[in-house]
Amino acid sequence: MGIVVQKYGGSSVADADGIKRVAQRIVNTRKQGHDVVVVVSAMGDTTDELRDLAEQVSPLPPPRELDMLLTAGERISMALVAMAIAQLGHKAQSFTGSQAGVITTGEHGKAKIQKITPGRIENAIADGAIAIVAGFQGVSEDTKDVTTLGRGASDTTAVALAAALGAEVCEIYSDVDGVFTADPRIVPTARKLDRISHEEMLEMAASGAKILHLRCVEYARRYNMPIHVRSSFSTKEGTWVLPAPSENEEAMEQAIISGVAHDRSEAKITVVGVPDKIGEAARIFQTLADAGVNIDMVVQNVSAAATARTDISFTLPREDGQSAMAALAKVESEVGYERLLFDDQIGKVSLIGAGMRSHPGITSKFFAALAGAGVNIEMISTSEIRISVIVDSADVDTAVQAAHTAFGLDADEVEAVVYGGTGR
Amino acid sequence: MGIVVQKYGGSSVADADGIKRVAQRIVNTRKQGHDVVVVVSAMGDTTDELRDLAEQVSPLPPPRELDMLLTAGERISMALVAMAIAQLGHKAQSFTGSQAGVITTGEHGKAKIQKITPGRIENAIADGAIAIVAGFQGVSEDTKDVTTLGRGASDTTAVALAAALGAEVCEIYSDVDGVFTADPRIVPTARKLDRISHEEMLEMAASGAKILHLRCVEYARRYNMPIHVRSSFSTKEGTWVLPAPSENEEAMEQAIISGVAHDRSEAKITVVGVPDKIGEAARIFQTLADAGVNIDMVVQNVSAAATARTDISFTLPREDGQSAMAALAKVESEVGYERLLFDDQIGKVSLIGAGMRSHPGITSKFFAALAGAGVNIEMISTSEIRISVIVDSADVDTAVQAAHTAFGLDADEVEAVVYGGTGR
Incomplete structure (x- = not known):
């Protein structure tokens, strides 16, 4: 049997008991004959506590030092997991990101993996040991x-x-049973999905489902790596994230809609009265790009012919709101717009499903469901397998419930589940 | 001006306020024109807390993993100190033991420094930065x-x-004002020493004075490195630990006795009725050496001619007591001794002073002081600049006070001082 990579989030290793439980699960996998490589997050709230400590010392700490500080968190959890495995009579060795060969770019706090040279991990496996690797960090x-x-x-x-190791599967453990058709805190009748394609999972992650990190899904899709999302608190099967099935399989097995995701982390900026000339929009978005602001959805209203002016609205991460407003204010005279509006009382609701590719009428059914629930749509954006709308933040729950019901996603019975954060 | 190395113990960096205070002191030194390299311990009780966590997971954790865990402590404190310095407008970079080039032997938990290759530290200094280095760790x-x-x-x-850096001085900061003639908790009239030789400091450290670590003083003596022991809570001058002065200087400046140290961490084992033959003592101590037990003082009583048997007593670290007794029990028939006695109710009191080399009568004066105070002496050991006695642990305080007074060490006024642990 081949290599299994398991990742345990902060909630799974929050205390000594959690660490022992995780160790037992790792050893069980080993006993089934697999070589096991484990990636761990920092224990519980450790990372947040370290951030707090940094803030007490310096409101704007140097990024290099913040990374030095935060990486202590995984160092603690990985050593403890290795100890707990040794206590169960199995060989284990822990490795920092650097020791595991996780080579990254130099942007502290948001480095990107450039390559992985897992020589020490491979040696540990060859030596019969279980390798425990610090997540979240590199060199x-x-x-x-x-x-x-x-x-x-x-x-x-x-x-x-x-x-990099050519593993059979990457198991991602958290305190959630898998990927659900919607957030069960909002939709109690949400169902756990048995499988979902990389593509759909990508759209779910991009649309605010917090169960898997966007970059992780991109990586899995690129390398065709199956992910098994499951809970470290039970032995139930979770959700398999797999390469998209062929067209025929899809027609037979695939539901039209996989789920409804929502995102409350964005804000909307409207630039009112932009002169309707070629290059004005480009100038606005160049200004935002220079300020390091990531734009999500964009809508440009039809120009009122009388004024030859137009309104441009876009959404962005709420925490980028202040810097975006400041950057736009600086180019006010240059661009010649009339005023800026900022709205952080919005939410995004997205319908995701590879099945919608071949089923017409999904959009109208979605909008009809929202209209029937009295929800007003402010902006619309679509991809081949996703439709997203921006609504008033107060309407998010209603919109998610209405869409979930309209597309037949409600389960007959309510599953007992806590849908919480996944640690990191 | 040259390089100053400053070391701050755990009590000096116990919280955000302590870290800011330490940062200010570092920056002040920098402003005086020095290049500054700082070594930090883990914050407050962090190391003990991490040990507790390890114990919850495994009673006997693998030493490699315990080291991985414990080194997280300095990583946290060094990053925070670097941030606090940056906040004061100065460049700072933190370095792990490995990054600082602290190359050690492979014995986890008690590795020895083999060499230091401080290339990255030198680069940081050349770049105008203050380098913050994790203490206690290497690679x-x-x-x-x-x-x-x-x-x-x-x-x-x-x-x-x-x-390794050719620094002018190594400043060791703790919560204590310097090196005292005795532990002020036992002798309230103890005086802070302005200076002491490496040699005497070595004997003090070996005799139980906890202010400086024994290996640190050995290192300083070998490299003629001046140490300035001082408090991070005040700007007072502390105690300078310096190369021994020449004979003439010594005669003029040096007190006969530098201080009285005590140590409650030892136990005594007596091997009763050892056959008085050549090689028996050697066999006993080889047995102990094989068991990894460090012996301190040894006394062999005069043989009773009638029995041709002798008693051998020795002291050892109390925590080695069980393994020493077990090792000796195994060779009982081989050695042919009668029985073993174990006593952990002992204490060691030591008189230290380079001046005693040229002053006769110190030993008799010391013993007379103890006798006058009603203290019984169980064992005696001497070096050129030290006399140590083993007494009942209940008599340690009385013995220290009596010796301190007899050698004229008492101050006229009691200094306000807390003599606590120094962190590490």
């Missing part, structure tokens, strides 16, 4: 400094390592 | 695994780094 090729991959990126470490 | 040359140097060894890191 910069240029400066040899310790880097972090950004929040939630332990999932990415796990999938990238699985790809 | 094994053979396995490339992270090692720790053993409890209290951050002092050793600091002195070794100071020697």
